[in-house]
Amino acid sequence: MNSAPLNSKELKAQAHRLGFVACGLAPAEPVQQWYARRFRQWLQLGYQADMQYMQNHVEMRLQPTLLHPGVRSIISLALNYMPSRQQPGISLYAQGRDYHDVMRERLRQLMAEAGLQGRCFVDTAPVLERYWAWRCGIGQFCRNGLIAVPGYGPTVFLGEIFVEQESDAYDQPLAPPPHDFAGWQSLCPALTPQGLDARLCISYQTIENRGELPQDLHLHRTFYGCDRCLRACPQFGESQPTQDEAFQPSPQLLGMQENDWRTLTPEQYKALFKDSAVKRAKYQGLVRNIQNWKP
Ligand code: SF4
Structure with missing residues:
Protein backbone atom coordinates (compact mmCIF):
# COMPACT_ATOMS: atom_id res chain seq x y z
CA MET A 1 0.00 0.00 0.00
CA GLU A 164 -6.82 4.17 3.10
CA GLN A 165 -4.35 7.05 2.95
CA GLU A 166 -4.02 9.93 5.36
CA SER A 167 -4.15 13.44 3.99
CA ASP A 168 -1.57 16.19 4.39
CA ALA A 169 -4.45 18.48 5.45
CA TYR A 170 -8.08 18.14 6.52
CA ASP A 171 -10.99 20.54 6.26
CA GLN A 172 -13.22 21.95 8.98
CA PRO A 173 -17.03 22.30 8.91
CA LEU A 174 -18.34 25.60 7.59
CA ALA A 175 -20.17 28.06 9.82
CA PRO A 176 -23.99 27.77 9.68
CA PRO A 177 -25.63 29.67 6.81
CA PRO A 178 -26.19 33.39 7.48
CA HIS A 179 -29.91 33.37 6.61
CA ASP A 180 -32.40 31.17 8.38
CA PHE A 181 -35.34 29.72 6.52
CA ALA A 182 -38.18 31.90 7.89
CA GLY A 183 -41.44 30.02 8.20
CA TRP A 184 -39.82 26.68 7.35
CA GLN A 185 -42.02 24.74 9.77
CA SER A 186 -45.26 26.07 8.32
CA LEU A 187 -44.14 25.36 4.74
CA CYS A 188 -44.76 21.65 5.00
CA PRO A 189 -45.89 19.24 7.77
CA ALA A 190 -42.97 16.94 6.93
CA LEU A 191 -40.47 19.49 8.22
CA THR A 192 -40.08 19.07 11.98
CA PRO A 193 -37.46 20.24 14.50
CA GLN A 194 -36.34 16.60 14.77
CA GLY A 195 -35.77 16.27 11.03
CA LEU A 196 -37.78 15.35 7.97
CA ASP A 197 -40.73 13.03 8.54
CA ALA A 198 -40.67 10.96 5.35
CA ARG A 199 -44.20 9.67 5.97
CA LEU A 200 -45.55 13.16 5.24
CA CYS A 201 -43.12 14.01 2.46
CA ILE A 202 -44.28 14.08 -1.17
CA SER A 203 -40.83 13.13 -2.30
CA TYR A 204 -40.89 9.93 -0.27
CA GLN A 205 -44.49 9.13 -1.15
CA THR A 206 -44.07 9.57 -4.91
CA ILE A 207 -40.74 7.78 -5.16
CA GLU A 208 -40.35 5.21 -2.38
CA ASN A 209 -43.91 4.27 -1.42
CA ARG A 210 -44.93 1.13 -3.31
CA GLY A 211 -48.51 1.12 -2.02
CA GLU A 212 -51.38 3.59 -2.21
CA LEU A 213 -50.72 7.29 -1.69
CA PRO A 214 -52.24 8.68 1.53
CA GLN A 215 -55.69 10.14 0.77
CA ASP A 216 -54.88 13.54 2.27
CA LEU A 217 -51.61 13.96 0.38
CA HIS A 218 -51.64 16.88 -2.06
CA LEU A 219 -49.10 16.46 -4.80
CA HIS A 220 -49.32 20.12 -5.76
CA ARG A 221 -47.81 20.36 -9.24
CA THR A 222 -45.53 17.38 -9.11
CA PHE A 223 -45.79 13.66 -9.89
CA TYR A 224 -42.20 12.66 -9.16
CA GLY A 225 -40.45 14.15 -6.14
CA CYS A 226 -40.99 17.61 -4.68
CA ASP A 227 -38.91 20.77 -4.75
CA ARG A 228 -40.98 23.08 -2.56
CA CYS A 229 -38.66 23.24 0.43
CA LEU A 230 -35.62 23.18 -1.84
CA ARG A 231 -36.90 26.24 -3.70
CA ALA A 232 -37.96 27.98 -0.47
CA CYS A 233 -34.51 27.56 1.07
CA PRO A 234 -32.61 30.88 1.10
CA GLN A 235 -29.54 29.12 -0.32
CA PHE A 236 -31.53 28.10 -3.40
CA GLY A 237 -30.79 31.62 -4.62
CA GLU A 238 -27.18 30.48 -5.08
CA SER A 239 -28.12 27.58 -7.37
CA GLN A 240 -26.96 28.13 -10.91
CA PRO A 241 -27.48 26.07 -14.06
CA THR A 242 -24.90 23.35 -14.56
CA GLN A 243 -22.88 23.03 -17.74
CA ASP A 244 -23.03 19.26 -17.26
CA GLU A 245 -25.07 17.75 -20.10
CA ALA A 246 -25.64 14.63 -18.00
CA PHE A 247 -28.15 16.49 -15.84
CA GLN A 248 -30.18 18.15 -18.60
CA PRO A 249 -33.55 16.68 -19.66
CA SER A 250 -33.71 14.99 -23.06
CA PRO A 251 -35.73 16.68 -25.86
CA GLN A 252 -38.22 13.79 -25.59
CA LEU A 253 -38.77 14.45 -21.90
CA LEU A 254 -39.07 18.19 -22.47
CA GLY A 255 -41.64 17.58 -25.19
CA MET A 256 -44.07 15.67 -22.94
CA GLN A 257 -47.39 17.47 -22.34
CA GLU A 258 -50.04 16.79 -19.71
CA ASN A 259 -52.08 14.57 -22.01
CA ASP A 260 -48.98 12.53 -22.94
CA TRP A 261 -48.41 11.82 -19.26
CA ARG A 262 -52.03 10.80 -18.71
CA THR A 263 -51.76 8.23 -21.52
CA LEU A 264 -48.20 7.06 -20.81
CA THR A 265 -47.56 3.48 -21.96
CA PRO A 266 -44.98 1.08 -20.49
CA GLU A 267 -42.97 1.36 -23.73
CA GLN A 268 -42.90 5.15 -23.59
CA TYR A 269 -41.96 4.99 -19.93
CA LYS A 270 -39.04 2.67 -20.69
CA ALA A 271 -37.77 4.85 -23.52
CA LEU A 272 -38.07 8.09 -21.55
CA PHE A 273 -36.50 6.87 -18.32
CA LYS A 274 -34.02 4.20 -19.46
CA ASP A 275 -31.07 6.00 -17.82
CA SER A 276 -33.02 8.07 -15.33
CA ALA A 277 -33.49 8.01 -11.56
CA VAL A 278 -37.25 8.09 -12.25
CA LYS A 279 -37.00 4.31 -12.82
CA ARG A 280 -37.07 4.00 -9.04
CA ALA A 281 -40.81 4.69 -8.91
CA LYS A 282 -41.44 1.97 -11.55
CA TYR A 283 -44.14 2.31 -14.20
CA GLN A 284 -47.01 1.46 -11.85
CA GLY A 285 -45.81 3.97 -9.26
CA LEU A 286 -45.45 6.76 -11.79
CA VAL A 287 -48.90 6.11 -13.24
CA ARG A 288 -50.37 6.13 -9.72
CA ASN A 289 -48.70 9.50 -9.13
CA ILE A 290 -49.92 10.92 -12.42
CA GLN A 291 -53.48 9.89 -11.57
CA ASN A 292 -53.19 12.02 -8.39
CA TRP A 293 -51.43 14.91 -10.09
CA LYS A 294 -53.13 18.31 -10.45
CA PRO A 295 -50.91 20.51 -12.60
S1 SF4 B 1 -39.70 17.76 -0.34
FE1 SF4 B 1 -41.78 18.71 -0.37
S2 SF4 B 1 -43.05 17.35 0.87
FE2 SF4 B 1 -40.89 16.83 1.32
S3 SF4 B 1 -40.36 18.09 3.09
FE3 SF4 B 1 -39.82 19.31 1.29
S4 SF4 B 1 -41.65 20.58 0.86
FE4 SF4 B 1 -42.27 18.91 2.24
Whole structure:
Protein backbone atom coordinates (compact mmCIF):
# COMPACT_ATOMS: atom_id res chain seq x y z
CA MET A 1 0.00 0.00 0.00
CA ASN A 2 1.16 3.53 -0.80
CA SER A 3 1.60 5.15 2.62
CA ALA A 4 2.47 8.67 1.37
CA PRO A 5 -0.16 11.15 2.56
CA LEU A 6 -2.58 12.53 0.02
CA ASN A 7 -1.78 15.90 -1.44
CA SER A 8 -5.12 17.55 -0.66
CA LYS A 9 -4.50 20.61 -2.81
CA GLU A 10 -3.70 18.53 -5.86
CA LEU A 11 -6.65 16.23 -5.21
CA LYS A 12 -9.04 19.19 -5.08
CA ALA A 13 -7.62 20.54 -8.33
CA GLN A 14 -8.14 17.14 -9.99
CA ALA A 15 -11.70 16.97 -8.64
CA HIS A 16 -12.40 20.43 -10.00
CA ARG A 17 -11.12 19.43 -13.46
CA LEU A 18 -13.56 16.48 -13.45
CA GLY A 19 -16.47 18.83 -12.82
CA PHE A 20 -16.93 18.51 -9.06
CA VAL A 21 -17.99 21.84 -7.60
CA ALA A 22 -16.78 21.00 -4.10
CA CYS A 23 -14.30 18.58 -2.54
CA GLY A 24 -13.34 18.30 1.12
CA LEU A 25 -11.50 15.86 3.36
CA ALA A 26 -11.96 14.69 6.94
CA PRO A 27 -10.30 12.04 9.10
CA ALA A 28 -12.34 8.81 9.20
CA GLU A 29 -13.42 9.27 12.81
CA PRO A 30 -16.75 8.12 14.25
CA VAL A 31 -19.71 10.38 13.49
CA GLN A 32 -19.92 13.10 16.15
CA GLN A 33 -22.19 12.48 19.12
CA TRP A 34 -24.66 15.28 18.36
CA TYR A 35 -25.38 13.91 14.90
CA ALA A 36 -25.42 10.27 16.03
CA ARG A 37 -28.02 11.18 18.69
CA ARG A 38 -30.09 13.05 16.16
CA PHE A 39 -29.96 10.16 13.70
CA ARG A 40 -30.98 7.58 16.34
CA GLN A 41 -33.84 9.82 17.47
CA TRP A 42 -35.00 10.21 13.85
CA LEU A 43 -35.16 6.43 13.54
CA GLN A 44 -36.97 6.05 16.88
CA LEU A 45 -39.62 8.52 15.73
CA GLY A 46 -40.21 6.34 12.67
CA TYR A 47 -39.48 9.25 10.32
CA GLN A 48 -37.78 6.86 7.89
CA ALA A 49 -41.26 5.45 7.05
CA ASP A 50 -40.88 2.18 5.09
CA MET A 51 -37.25 2.81 4.19
CA GLN A 52 -36.27 -0.26 6.18
CA TYR A 53 -32.69 -0.07 4.95
CA MET A 54 -32.13 3.07 7.04
CA GLN A 55 -32.53 0.96 10.17
CA ASN A 56 -29.95 -1.56 9.00
CA HIS A 57 -26.28 -1.19 9.80
CA VAL A 58 -26.76 1.75 12.15
CA GLU A 59 -23.37 1.19 13.81
CA MET A 60 -21.73 0.96 10.40
CA ARG A 61 -23.23 4.32 9.46
CA LEU A 62 -21.81 5.85 12.60
CA GLN A 63 -18.36 4.24 12.43
CA PRO A 64 -16.69 4.33 8.99
CA THR A 65 -14.08 1.67 9.87
CA LEU A 66 -16.89 -0.87 10.26
CA LEU A 67 -17.89 -0.28 6.65
CA HIS A 68 -14.37 -0.16 5.24
CA PRO A 69 -11.65 -1.44 7.60
CA GLY A 70 -8.46 0.46 6.95
CA VAL A 71 -10.16 3.71 5.97
CA ARG A 72 -8.17 6.71 7.19
CA SER A 73 -9.69 9.62 5.33
CA ILE A 74 -13.08 10.47 3.88
CA ILE A 75 -13.45 12.64 0.83
CA SER A 76 -16.82 14.27 0.18
CA LEU A 77 -17.58 15.59 -3.28
CA ALA A 78 -20.45 17.46 -4.91
CA LEU A 79 -21.73 17.76 -8.47
CA ASN A 80 -24.02 20.63 -9.48
CA TYR A 81 -27.22 19.18 -10.98
CA MET A 82 -29.30 22.33 -11.51
CA PRO A 83 -30.73 21.83 -15.01
CA SER A 84 -31.11 24.82 -17.29
CA ARG A 85 -34.44 23.47 -18.61
CA GLN A 86 -37.14 21.53 -16.77
CA GLN A 87 -40.01 19.17 -17.47
CA PRO A 88 -42.66 20.34 -14.97
CA GLY A 89 -43.92 17.62 -12.65
CA ILE A 90 -40.51 16.01 -12.19
CA SER A 91 -38.14 17.07 -9.45
CA LEU A 92 -35.10 19.05 -10.58
CA TYR A 93 -32.67 16.32 -9.55
CA ALA A 94 -34.32 13.72 -11.79
CA GLN A 95 -34.40 15.65 -15.07
CA GLY A 96 -31.23 14.17 -16.51
CA ARG A 97 -29.30 10.90 -16.22
CA ASP A 98 -29.43 8.83 -13.04
CA TYR A 99 -27.03 10.55 -10.65
CA HIS A 100 -25.89 7.22 -9.23
CA ASP A 101 -24.33 6.34 -12.58
CA VAL A 102 -22.89 9.78 -13.30
CA MET A 103 -21.46 10.26 -9.82
CA ARG A 104 -20.00 6.72 -9.70
CA GLU A 105 -18.24 7.23 -13.05
CA ARG A 106 -16.73 10.52 -11.87
CA LEU A 107 -15.66 9.16 -8.48
CA ARG A 108 -13.98 6.18 -10.12
CA GLN A 109 -12.24 8.47 -12.57
CA LEU A 110 -10.95 10.60 -9.72
CA MET A 111 -9.79 7.53 -7.81
CA ALA A 112 -7.87 6.29 -10.86
CA GLU A 113 -6.34 9.67 -11.69
CA ALA A 114 -5.33 10.46 -8.12
CA GLY A 115 -4.20 6.90 -7.28
CA LEU A 116 -6.64 6.61 -4.38
CA GLN A 117 -6.97 3.27 -2.58
CA GLY A 118 -10.36 2.55 -1.09
CA ARG A 119 -14.03 2.56 -2.08
CA CYS A 120 -16.46 5.09 -3.41
CA PHE A 121 -20.13 5.41 -2.47
CA VAL A 122 -23.18 7.06 -4.02
CA ASP A 123 -26.24 6.85 -1.85
CA THR A 124 -26.25 3.02 -1.95
CA ALA A 125 -24.29 2.05 1.19
CA PRO A 126 -24.67 2.82 4.89
CA VAL A 127 -22.92 6.18 4.67
CA LEU A 128 -24.32 9.37 6.21
CA GLU A 129 -23.51 11.44 3.16
CA ARG A 130 -24.91 14.75 4.39
CA TYR A 131 -23.03 14.48 7.65
CA TRP A 132 -19.78 13.83 5.76
CA ALA A 133 -20.42 16.73 3.40
CA TRP A 134 -20.81 18.94 6.46
CA ARG A 135 -17.83 17.43 8.30
CA CYS A 136 -15.60 17.71 5.22
CA GLY A 137 -16.48 21.40 5.01
CA ILE A 138 -18.11 21.40 1.59
CA GLY A 139 -21.59 22.54 2.64
CA GLN A 140 -23.97 23.72 5.32
CA PHE A 141 -27.12 22.02 6.58
CA CYS A 142 -30.40 23.50 5.34
CA ARG A 143 -33.55 23.36 7.45
CA ASN A 144 -34.90 20.54 5.27
CA GLY A 145 -31.79 18.47 6.06
CA LEU A 146 -30.22 18.95 2.64
CA ILE A 147 -26.70 20.25 2.17
CA ALA A 148 -26.12 23.57 0.42
CA VAL A 149 -22.74 24.20 -1.15
CA PRO A 150 -21.76 27.89 -1.08
CA GLY A 151 -22.08 29.31 -4.58
CA TYR A 152 -24.18 26.35 -5.79
CA GLY A 153 -26.97 26.06 -3.23
CA PRO A 154 -28.73 22.80 -2.32
CA THR A 155 -29.02 21.53 -5.94
CA VAL A 156 -26.01 19.24 -5.62
CA PHE A 157 -25.44 15.50 -5.61
CA LEU A 158 -23.09 14.10 -3.01
CA GLY A 159 -20.59 11.26 -3.27
CA GLU A 160 -17.92 9.93 -0.94
CA ILE A 161 -14.58 8.17 -1.25
CA PHE A 162 -13.29 6.21 1.74
CA VAL A 163 -9.51 6.11 1.32
CA GLU A 164 -6.82 4.17 3.10
CA GLN A 165 -4.35 7.05 2.95
CA GLU A 166 -4.02 9.93 5.36
CA SER A 167 -4.15 13.44 3.99
CA ASP A 168 -1.57 16.19 4.39
CA ALA A 169 -4.45 18.48 5.45
CA TYR A 170 -8.08 18.14 6.52
CA ASP A 171 -10.99 20.54 6.26
CA GLN A 172 -13.22 21.95 8.98
CA PRO A 173 -17.03 22.30 8.91
CA LEU A 174 -18.34 25.60 7.59
CA ALA A 175 -20.17 28.06 9.82
CA PRO A 176 -23.99 27.77 9.68
CA PRO A 177 -25.63 29.67 6.81
CA PRO A 178 -26.19 33.39 7.48
CA HIS A 179 -29.91 33.37 6.61
CA ASP A 180 -32.40 31.17 8.38
CA PHE A 181 -35.34 29.72 6.52
CA ALA A 182 -38.18 31.90 7.89
CA GLY A 183 -41.44 30.02 8.20
CA TRP A 184 -39.82 26.68 7.35
CA GLN A 185 -42.02 24.74 9.77
CA SER A 186 -45.26 26.07 8.32
CA LEU A 187 -44.14 25.36 4.74
CA CYS A 188 -44.76 21.65 5.00
CA PRO A 189 -45.89 19.24 7.77
CA ALA A 190 -42.97 16.94 6.93
CA LEU A 191 -40.47 19.49 8.22
CA THR A 192 -40.08 19.07 11.98
CA PRO A 193 -37.46 20.24 14.50
CA GLN A 194 -36.34 16.60 14.77
CA GLY A 195 -35.77 16.27 11.03
CA LEU A 196 -37.78 15.35 7.97
CA ASP A 197 -40.73 13.03 8.54
CA ALA A 198 -40.67 10.96 5.35
CA ARG A 199 -44.20 9.67 5.97
CA LEU A 200 -45.55 13.16 5.24
CA CYS A 201 -43.12 14.01 2.46
CA ILE A 202 -44.28 14.08 -1.17
CA SER A 203 -40.83 13.13 -2.30
CA TYR A 204 -40.89 9.93 -0.27
CA GLN A 205 -44.49 9.13 -1.15
CA THR A 206 -44.07 9.57 -4.91
CA ILE A 207 -40.74 7.78 -5.16
CA GLU A 208 -40.35 5.21 -2.38
CA ASN A 209 -43.91 4.27 -1.42
CA ARG A 210 -44.93 1.13 -3.31
CA GLY A 211 -48.51 1.12 -2.02
CA GLU A 212 -51.38 3.59 -2.21
CA LEU A 213 -50.72 7.29 -1.69
CA PRO A 214 -52.24 8.68 1.53
CA GLN A 215 -55.69 10.14 0.77
CA ASP A 216 -54.88 13.54 2.27
CA LEU A 217 -51.61 13.96 0.38
CA HIS A 218 -51.64 16.88 -2.06
CA LEU A 219 -49.10 16.46 -4.80
CA HIS A 220 -49.32 20.12 -5.76
CA ARG A 221 -47.81 20.36 -9.24
CA THR A 222 -45.53 17.38 -9.11
CA PHE A 223 -45.79 13.66 -9.89
CA TYR A 224 -42.20 12.66 -9.16
CA GLY A 225 -40.45 14.15 -6.14
CA CYS A 226 -40.99 17.61 -4.68
CA ASP A 227 -38.91 20.77 -4.75
CA ARG A 228 -40.98 23.08 -2.56
CA CYS A 229 -38.66 23.24 0.43
CA LEU A 230 -35.62 23.18 -1.84
CA ARG A 231 -36.90 26.24 -3.70
CA ALA A 232 -37.96 27.98 -0.47
CA CYS A 233 -34.51 27.56 1.07
CA PRO A 234 -32.61 30.88 1.10
CA GLN A 235 -29.54 29.12 -0.32
CA PHE A 236 -31.53 28.10 -3.40
CA GLY A 237 -30.79 31.62 -4.62
CA GLU A 238 -27.18 30.48 -5.08
CA SER A 239 -28.12 27.58 -7.37
CA GLN A 240 -26.96 28.13 -10.91
CA PRO A 241 -27.48 26.07 -14.06
CA THR A 242 -24.90 23.35 -14.56
CA GLN A 243 -22.88 23.03 -17.74
CA ASP A 244 -23.03 19.26 -17.26
CA GLU A 245 -25.07 17.75 -20.10
CA ALA A 246 -25.64 14.63 -18.00
CA PHE A 247 -28.15 16.49 -15.84
CA GLN A 248 -30.18 18.15 -18.60
CA PRO A 249 -33.55 16.68 -19.66
CA SER A 250 -33.71 14.99 -23.06
CA PRO A 251 -35.73 16.68 -25.86
CA GLN A 252 -38.22 13.79 -25.59
CA LEU A 253 -38.77 14.45 -21.90
CA LEU A 254 -39.07 18.19 -22.47
CA GLY A 255 -41.64 17.58 -25.19
CA MET A 256 -44.07 15.67 -22.94
CA GLN A 257 -47.39 17.47 -22.34
CA GLU A 258 -50.04 16.79 -19.71
CA ASN A 259 -52.08 14.57 -22.01
CA ASP A 260 -48.98 12.53 -22.94
CA TRP A 261 -48.41 11.82 -19.26
CA ARG A 262 -52.03 10.80 -18.71
CA THR A 263 -51.76 8.23 -21.52
CA LEU A 264 -48.20 7.06 -20.81
CA THR A 265 -47.56 3.48 -21.96
CA PRO A 266 -44.98 1.08 -20.49
CA GLU A 267 -42.97 1.36 -23.73
CA GLN A 268 -42.90 5.15 -23.59
CA TYR A 269 -41.96 4.99 -19.93
CA LYS A 270 -39.04 2.67 -20.69
CA ALA A 271 -37.77 4.85 -23.52
CA LEU A 272 -38.07 8.09 -21.55
CA PHE A 273 -36.50 6.87 -18.32
CA LYS A 274 -34.02 4.20 -19.46
CA ASP A 275 -31.07 6.00 -17.82
CA SER A 276 -33.02 8.07 -15.33
CA ALA A 277 -33.49 8.01 -11.56
CA VAL A 278 -37.25 8.09 -12.25
CA LYS A 279 -37.00 4.31 -12.82
CA ARG A 280 -37.07 4.00 -9.04
CA ALA A 281 -40.81 4.69 -8.91
CA LYS A 282 -41.44 1.97 -11.55
CA TYR A 283 -44.14 2.31 -14.20
CA GLN A 284 -47.01 1.46 -11.85
CA GLY A 285 -45.81 3.97 -9.26
CA LEU A 286 -45.45 6.76 -11.79
CA VAL A 287 -48.90 6.11 -13.24
CA ARG A 288 -50.37 6.13 -9.72
CA ASN A 289 -48.70 9.50 -9.13
CA ILE A 290 -49.92 10.92 -12.42
CA GLN A 291 -53.48 9.89 -11.57
CA ASN A 292 -53.19 12.02 -8.39
CA TRP A 293 -51.43 14.91 -10.09
CA LYS A 294 -53.13 18.31 -10.45
CA PRO A 295 -50.91 20.51 -12.60
S1 SF4 B 1 -39.70 17.76 -0.34
FE1 SF4 B 1 -41.78 18.71 -0.37
S2 SF4 B 1 -43.05 17.35 0.87
FE2 SF4 B 1 -40.89 16.83 1.32
S3 SF4 B 1 -40.36 18.09 3.09
FE3 SF4 B 1 -39.82 19.31 1.29
S4 SF4 B 1 -41.65 20.58 0.86
FE4 SF4 B 1 -42.27 18.91 2.24
